[in-house]
Amino acid sequence: MATTNNMTLNLKIWRQKNQTSEGKLVDYRVENVSPDMSFLEMIDVLNDQLVRKGEDTVAFDHDCREGICGMCSMMINGKAHGGFKNTTTCQVHMRLYKDGDTVVIEPFRAKAFPIVKDLTVDRGAIDKVMAAGGFITANTGNAPDANAMLIPKPVADEAMDAAACIGCGACVASCPNGSGMLFMGAKVSQLALLPQGQPESPKRALNMVYTHDTLGFGNCTTHAECEATCPKGISIEHIARMNREYLKAAFTYHEKNRSEGAG
Template identity: 65%
Template sequence: MSGNMNLTLKVWRQKNANTDGKLVTYQVKDISPDMSFLEMIDILNEQLINKNEDPIAFDHDCREGICGMCSLYINGRPHGPKEKITTCQLHMRSFKDGDTIVIEPWRAQAFPVIKDLTVDRSAFDRVIAAGGFVSVNTGNAQDANSLPIGKEEADLAFDAAACIGCGACVAACKNASAMLFVSAKVSQLALLPQGQPERYMRVQNMVAQMDAEGFGNCTNTGACEAECPKGISLSNIARMNRDFLVASVASNN
């Protein structure tokens, strides 16, 4: 099924991390409003391949908004114009015929470009490796229902745990801060009894790694929360700051 939208795309092309990139203009025709944004790029890529040109490299995998792999900065907004969705959930009905769409990669010092729209987000993995876990070996666990957890805490922990690690918060932030990402994991575990034994050590270690990766500072603009596809709340950052303060006071004593 082909549609009737004709669009101008300005896409960031960059051969690799060591070369400069630039915006290149492409035209796409007969786009259907029922197509997803990534399917529209698929069509452009098919055109490029037919012309024997290099297709645009972009990260994507599940195409249902949960893996966190897709990462496009569309018309100046991470994951495009709509709220609480990822790029792969964005459909062309959100645009209109004749639109010009600018597509760039996440921009952050800690997320270097690999090629075109693909960036390296392994900094997030290293932050988790620094403390984003409960230290429990396989087989240690007691019966799951021997630890009742109030529904409210459980729901709050779940809301924080819904983070998909896409990096939109970093891309949205003028300082390229990763506070929303880091605080979501810190909060999930701080809200649960399982996370208590390592609570203060965890926040210190994760924040230290976050700083080492070159993410910027938080200046409370709230852009991260506004652009988060999973609606992760700023209150997580407040919780992390409190825990960090408590941890710092305790370790100074």
């Protein structure tokens, strides 16, 4: 392997023991960083160095490293996932940085996302919002015929655009208000566009918004910083659709409909 292009980077990484302790930025120096490495691999190299020195490794979230699981997070130089268009942290490659660069790495910050350790935050709040959305009615058993329910291509595409959300929480971390509206908008939108989600749509919108509001998320002021940071390029049009869905639900949903059938 050619080593001529390898870089040395100066890192400032947020180290915090646990949720209650005070954290601070700590300086690290990583040598021999290949431009072909992903950002996470670069941290793996750092952690390897720390293990060899008998120091505590940097805790960070990661899983698939393919940009589809939504586990990786990190504010890189103050921007969620590094601020590159349609890119998760795991898909950020070191060729985007230059030899001798100083890179500041911090956790996703928001009141709704308490820090667990170092760069790891508890993003359980967005799972709670998701769970509040509930299930849709669908046949179980064999896979249904692909053409049994006809959905126009543009509608299916739009639902798919919303469904692309991987729930990473970059929208919350990059929002000046720490709001979870883009995430929630994508989830409400995805099902609101499809016939499968229709019977549950008012309850879904009401419950998700209610849950969102109780978890310490902020309110939307249309900065659209979420849209700019979203690794899946989800548009704030989906927030607008959720706002319509919620308005419709708030004024048309009847209490007597609230009891659920035994599925």
